[in-house]
Amino acid sequence: MSGAARRFQRLHAELRARICLLDYPPGTLLSETALAQEFGTSRTPLRRVLARLEDEGLVESRHGVGTLVTDVEIGEMAQVYALRLELAQLAGTLDPLPVTPEMLDEIAGFVTRGEALLAAPEPRGFAQLNMEYHSFGLSLTGNAALREMTERLYFRTARIWLKSIPHMDLADECAIFLSELRETQTALRAGDTQAAALIRRAHISMSVRRMSG
Numbered sequence: 029m030s031g032a033a034r035r036f037q038r039l040h041a042e043l044r045a046r047i048c049l050l051d052y053p054p055g056t057l058l059s060e061t062a063l064a065q066e067f068g069t070s071r072t073p074l075r076r077v078l079a080r081l082e083d084e085g086l087v088e089s090r091h092g093v094g095t096l097v098t099d100v101e102i103g104e105m106a107q108v109y110a111l112r113l114e115l116a117q118l119a120g121t122l123d124p125l126p127v128t129p130e131m132l133d134e135i136a137g138f139v140t141r142g143e144a145l146l147a148a149p150e151p152r153g154f155a156q157l158n159m160e161y162h163s164f165g166l167s168l169t170g171n172a173a174l175r176e177m178t179e180r181l182y183f184r185t186a187r188i189w190l191k192s193i194p195h196m197d198l199a200d201e202c203a204i205f206l207s208e209l210r211e212t213q214t215a216l217r218a219g220d221t222q223a224a225a226l227i228r229r230a231h232i233s234m235s236v237r238r239m240s241g
Contacts, residue, residue, distance in 0.1 A: 032073070039067055040077045047086050047097055048186040049155055054099035058087065085184050105185050109236050112185070113229055115178045120225025123171040127219045134164055135213045142206040149198045154205065155190050161209070165228055168221050192239040201238075204231070 043063075046052045058078065064071050078095050081087045087095050138161050145153055162182050166175045193201070208231045215223035 035069070036073060036077060039069065039074070040080055042067075043077060043081060044084075044086060044183055045159065047081070048159065048183055049152060050187060050190050052097045054097050054187075056097040057093070058095045058097065060095070084180055100185070100187050100191070105188060108181055108184050109232070112178070112181050113232055115174065115181065116229035116232055117225050118171075118174055119165060119169045119178070119228070120222035122174055123169050124221040124225075125168060125170050127216050127221065131164075131167065132213075132216060134167075135209070135216055138164065139206070139209045139213055142202070142209045146199070146202045146206050149202045151190060151193050151198060154193075154198070154202060155186070158189070158205065159186065165224075168224060188239060189235070196238060204234070 043052075043058075052058065060071050060074055060078070064074050067074070078087060078089070082089055082095070086098060088098050089095050138157070141157055145157060162179075166179060169175060208227060211227045212224045215221075215227060
């Protein structure tokens with residue numbers, strides 16, 4: 029991968045994370061000039077990143093206004109979640125990768141961080157850990173097309189949880205998340221990536237029902 033491609037990916041990942049963690053709330057106007065100065069880049073590659081974010085549904089370009097962060101509502105995302113559920117279980121059956129010692133170390137780290145989060149629940153910390161854990165889940169399949177589609181749909185819906193948390197029990201959500209991490213660790217220790225994928229699917233389904241309740 030070229031240096032330019034790596035810079036593009038880093039900038040895209042950073043702006044996407046800021047949007048999904050609500051550092052840039054819906055309606056935020058993204059200044060090309062300010063972002064170019066912050067990241068030390070020209071406006072041409074920045075515009076490519078913004079175009080990709082628009083294609084992913086995270087921003088929209090309005091003539092005469094600029095690039096605005098979009099909003100998201102769970103009612104509008106029902107079909108996206110339905111597809112995410114089906115893709116989640118495919119991670120365990122479509123080109124599953126063998127469980128490595130590195131994977132086991134990684135899930136152990138997630139469990140440790142989940143325990144710390146439960147001890148001191150914090151919405152942004154929860155969302156950040158969930159985003160990193162999602163990326164870990166993608167490492168269980170060798171199917172590039174599945175990884176790409178799963179990642180795209182995840183970030184389309186990632187903001188819903190943070191928007192819903194004022195109406196939910198944060199400590200309870202942290203406990204449920206830790207349970208998922210521990211169950212996944214048990215499955216991976218047994219070398220069962222299919223079970224790990226089904227655990228993820230079940231927790232996505234339960235999350236949707238809690239946010240919709």
